[in-house]
Amino acid sequence: MPESTATTPTDLRIDLQRIKEDILALSEIGKDEEDRGIYRMAFTDADMRGKRWLIDRIEQAGLKSNVDGAANISGIFTGKTEKPRVLVGSHxxxxxxxxxxxxxxxxxxxxECLRRLVEAGIETERTLELIAFSDEEGRFGGMFGSQSVCGYVTPDSLxxxxxxxxxxxQEEMRRQGYDPLAALDAARDPDSIRSYLELHIEQGPVLDRMHKSVGIVDEITGLFTWSVWLRGEANHAGTTPMDMRNDAFMGLADFAHEVPRILExxxxxxxxxxxxxxxxLPGAANTVPGIVEFSIDVRDTSEEFLDDLSTAFQKALSAIARRRNLKFDFEQKSYLQPVACSEDIVEQLRTQAETLNLEYHQxxxxxxxxxxxxxxxxxxxxIFVPxxxxxxxxxxxxxxxxxxEAGANVMLQTLLHLAQN
Structure with missing residues (x-):
């Protein structure tokens, strides 16, 4: 039932007990009783059970549910106007x-944020949409749901x-009752979306060590990953003098020591x-290594720095290869551009955290x-939480x-602000 009109939007808070119940209920779907880990990988039967659970919770909240061609699940709180909507979610x-x-x-x-608006009887100018994206974690490469929404999925990639x-x-999608090509229809018009917000655990130690309840993200790192090969000459470990070796592993050792300098x-x-x-390789205790294959994952929030690091790593590897009489080759396996968060949204998140008297870290x-x-x-x-x-x-x-609770209340008040402006 709607709450008393004495509850104003700025007084509105989330129901932590209900969040607890939902987290614990969903954690049982796909849980292994031996290792207590959750196995809800994209498009498995457990993932589908999780999606059905979410649809039920959306509809119980009095929200409209929707499933698009990429199996993204949505819950919709309808606004008073047709202005571009505000999206909130994750996976x-x-x-x-x-x-x-x-x-x-x-x-x-x-x-929970949308549920609280329904209960409080609040009307917003803009429609708010919860969205749970498919395959963020990478069973099939990662970010499949959000890439579909942004129109980055193609028939070839499918x-x-x-x-x-x-x-x-495509086989798993068909097994679960989806037409793979329907994922192409999940693409949205950018002009139909005002903004997208996401709350996530930090997945690192910074907030926990700082004893801060809320992290406000200003930039999302870009990255590139390489597979690198250094090729020398395999030879007998006992009969090959140290100064006559083309040892591929020594090339890797040299490079590993160069990494901190290159970053600095x-x-x-x-x-x-x-x-x-x-x-x-060959991987024998009594053989000088002839080939070393290794990975390198490089990240920064600036595309310019990523380009500079790429050039510097290539130069360092080439120099080491010449010095050690090795051949150097690499293949770029992935590249993600860094993304800056909206300055206006960052400022709004800061404002709401301060209004709620919360200590935060940008x-x-x-x-x-x-x-x-x-x-x-x-x-x-x-928004990050520790x-x-x-x-x-x-x-x-x-x-x-x-x-x-702290992060969720910052999200609730920020969504209210964005939906009314």
Whole structure:
């Protein structure tokens, strides 16, 4: 039932108990009883059960539900005008052995915000739409739902996208009753969307260590990932003198020591570079390594710095290869442009946090999110809440309920402001 008219929009707060109930209920869908991890990967049966659960909760809240061709789930709070709508959301698919909050928290908080407007009998100028995007976590490459909304999915990509086991996205979509080509119809007109907001756990340790309840994201990092090969000459470990070796692994060791210098000279304080995987061939204890293949993941919130780092890493690898008598080659596996959050939305988030007497920290996002894709098309904003001990993508992932309540109330008041202006 609508609340008393004594409740004004600025007094409106979320119902934390209901958020708790929704988080805990959804965490049971796809949970493994042995490792306690959640397995709700995109377009699995568990993911479909999660989507049906969400549709039920949307309709119970008195909102209109919708499912588009990419299997994005929406809940719609209809405004008084046809002005461009405000979107809020995230995703409910997970990585294998996931925690309960990554993605899910943003969807549940978005639902609660719209639910509170219904209960309070508030009318808004603009329509508000909750959206839970498909396959953010990357079973089939990641960001499938938001890329579909932005019109970045093509017939060719639909025909070729597959998971690590070779299962095609189009096969899984058909198995779940979806026409893959209908994902092309999920594309939205940018002029129909005022903005997109997302609340997410930080997935890092910064807010937790600072004891701040809210992070206000100003930029979302861009990144590139390479596969790199250094090729030398495999030879006998006992009979090949040290000064006569073309040791591919020594080339990698040299490069690993160069990474901090390159970041300092060519990057920014927001630059990150990680060598996360390496393979030594032939891989025998008594053989000088002939080939090393390794990955490098490089991130920054500035495209200019990313370009500079790319050039610097190539120069360093070429120089090491010449010095060690190796051959150097690389392949770029992925590239995501950095995205700046809307200055107006960042300012509004700051204003609402201050009005609620919350301590906040303005910060970048070092991880990719659906907001990064949406930010290429419409103004975006993001709220972070702390991750206990920086944990994410594991059953140990958690956030204090008080921090969730703080972030959710900032979201509620920001959505109200955006929907009325």
């Amino acid at each position: 409910i698919d997970t990585v294998p052995c996931a925690g309960a909050l990554d993605g899910t928290l943003g969807v549940v908080v978005g639902l 025909a070729t996208m597959s998971d690590l086991d070779g299962v095609l996205l 000279e060519n990057g920014s304080e927001r630059s990150r570079a990680t060598i996360g995987k390496a393979q030594i 910060m970048p996002s070092g991880a990719a999110h659906d907001a990064q894709i949406m930010g290429r098309m419409v103004p975006v904003g993001m 991750s206990k001990n920086g944990k994410s993508h594991s059953p140990a992932e958690w956030t204090a309920w008080s921090d969730i």
